[in-house]
Amino acid sequence: MQIVFKALNDEVRREILELLKSKDLSAGEIADHFNLGKPTISHHLDLLRQAELVSCRKQGQFVIYSIETSVMDEVLKWMMGFREKHSKEQNKNIKNQTI
Amino acid sequence: MQIVFKALNDEVRREILELLKSKDLSAGEIADHFNLGKPTISHHLDLLRQAELVSCRKQGQFVIYSIETSVMDEVLKWMMGFREKHSKEQNKNIKNQTI
């Protein structure tokens, strides 16, 4: 859990996840979306991979990254746990919705 | 969003939220659950308050903290956004559940 929140605690990494939501991308393609050095992006990708928020496969000289959503489900479950006990007048929007 | 993830990116702060899930607590009561100085806990509570994950009210000499769940809903929504496009064989557990 710690490692997931750590991975999510950075605007660049969250934006990388948004990019990968649409389609898989190579490390270089991801780097092109930011004004940051490639080593920096590589490091961010490493953290995302450690958290298992992304996976990667080698395709020739490229490394293709994909988003992985199962870990997010864990976080979702954890967060939903807070909306059980203490819900008074809140949860009007999400409760009783099917996701 | 940044400030919320920042607040959640700490085991102590997440544990504080767990404590407050059951019932409202004073700053001192919260501090008693940890092997940390009161200034440290006060600082953690400040970050949680900045993220609006908790609120507090003064009751005499005490400061009582409550959990606030509406911000979590925002994060929940953000996270659920990732489970739309890219869902292949994943989301077996949560999808089609009512929360």
Next chain:
DNA sequence: TAGATATTTCGACAAATATCGAATTAATAT
């Protein structure tokens, strides 16, 4: 008013983090 209790603010410091450029590894192409 004086003293006790609850909490926060302040100043300092060690550890963690994001970033960079240079060097390295791996694959492709000429």
Next chain:
DNA sequence: ATATTAATTCGATATTTGTCGAAATATCTA
């Protein structure tokens, strides 16, 4: 083979973060 392209690893650095003890603030009580 050699040069080129893609990506990572390495070493360094500035910033952020968690922690502490001491001091300050606020409230209660005798």
